[in-house]
Amino acid sequence: MARRVFLHVGAPKTGSTYVQNVLWNNQGALRGAGILLPGGNWAQDQAMTDLREVEWRDPRASWTWQRLADEAAGWHGDVIVSNEALGGATPEQAARGVAAFAPAEVHVIVTGRDLWRTFPSMWQQSIRARNTWTFTEFLTAVEEGRFPTFWEMHTPNRMLKKWGDLVPAAQRHLVTVPPPGTPHDTLWKRFAGIVGIPDGLCDLEDPTANPSLGAAEIEVLRRVNGALGEKFPHRTPYQLVVQRHLVNAVLKNGRNDVRFGVGLDRAGWVADLAEQQIKELRDYPCQIVGDLDELRPVNMKESSSPDDLDESRVLETAIETIVGMLEHADELTRVPNADGIRALELLKLRAATRLKRTLKKAGRR
Structure with a gap:
């Protein structure tokens, strides 16, 4: 036992x-x-x-x-x-x-x-779990209790x-x-x-880190999710194909240089929620490892939203993503005895072509 x-x-x-x-x-x-x-x-x-x-x-x-x-x-x-x-x-x-x-x-x-920090991270995680709502739609749904x-x-x-x-x-x-x-x-x-894990017992090197995507990269993924229709449903099919071959292999290696977050128009709301949480936790009997003050937001400053990205930047990132997928497909085709992988990559390339056409149309609107 x-x-x-x-x-x-x-x-x-x-x-x-x-x-x-x-x-x-x-x-x-x-x-x-x-x-x-x-x-x-x-x-x-x-x-x-x-x-x-x-x-x-x-x-x-x-x-x-x-x-x-x-x-x-x-x-x-x-x-x-x-x-x-x-x-x-x-x-x-x-x-x-x-x-x-x-x-x-x-x-x-x-x-x-x-x-x-949680709100933008949670929204991004939801997009990486096949959701399609915008960042503003997500924040509004949380704020309104929906x-x-x-x-x-x-x-x-x-x-x-x-x-x-x-x-x-x-x-x-x-x-x-x-x-x-x-x-x-x-x-x-x-x-x-x-x-009770002793210091030094575990190697703390993490070869499989989970970095956040930039605003342009996560916006491309959001639009891809919307274009998938019934393909690669949540959860396992999506993880095995989209998460593995698009997010992990390509998007995580993109520029990811446009950061995003909650706007200052919601700073008071977020601060009030934090104080309420801290008060409830101070009154709750449990062991606290760290400091409850760390749940209080600091350095709140104006941030851009993926919803406000210029269409030209989204299109540019989408094309970079297609190039990255081509390189990824080329690497996989060089794997010995990879007939099954080649077939999968062919399907992905066809999907990428359709995505490129869709984004070009959106850029002309």
Whole structure:
């Protein structure tokens, strides 16, 4: 039976990819230290979709939440389950999720980030999950209360109430994301300190970082999503093709030089929300690793929006993206015995041609 189980339930865009990459890149060392990561990265993701009973669960998925719990039950040390989408579980699903690991001592870890940085990151993440709304549409939906999923999955006070209330106060943990300019390993040290991972055990080099896209690159992806129709539906088909071959292979390597964020017209609203969160968290019994003041936005300044990009810049970035995809396709065709990959690239090139025509038409409007 596992001694302790640490459920890292979110939130997205709070350094979760970095933490998870360190965990999986050091799986062997952690196991030697008595810490199990049950299944694999994809297994834990599949288990999340099973627990949440989402309609976009991959029909080929074989890992369930119970299967994850069963593997943990056969371990005699500590266990870590980390998936940032767990924050989207309903209260009933969260209760089942915690109960599955009984009688182990279950700990809940939530990570929080200031809203000024969270809003643009969350919108970008939604576009990379096949959404098509503009940044303004997203912010307006959140502001008017028409996007409750944001609050459930991205605010630590909501996630702690839903997951943390299921375990004793001493087993609830909030990690605050450090501000820009903080040493890169600060977030990892905060997380590792909760679990008890010794300093120096893990190699902190992350060969698979998850950088943000620039305004032009994410706008191109948003328009591609709109042009896809029924092709590559969310979630697995989109990840295997669009995320892998367009986002990871090409867009992430683009210029990404136009940054964007929330405009100053919403600064007061964001600041008020932050103060409300901080107050609620000060009154909530849990271990705080970091500082609640880090949830208070700083350096709020006027930022551009992807919605305001000149069409010529979008077209220029789209053409650069097509060139990048051609180079990527050429690299793949040089792989020995890659007949299947060549066929896939042919389909992508045809799609890129259609995209180019569409964007040229848009540029003439």
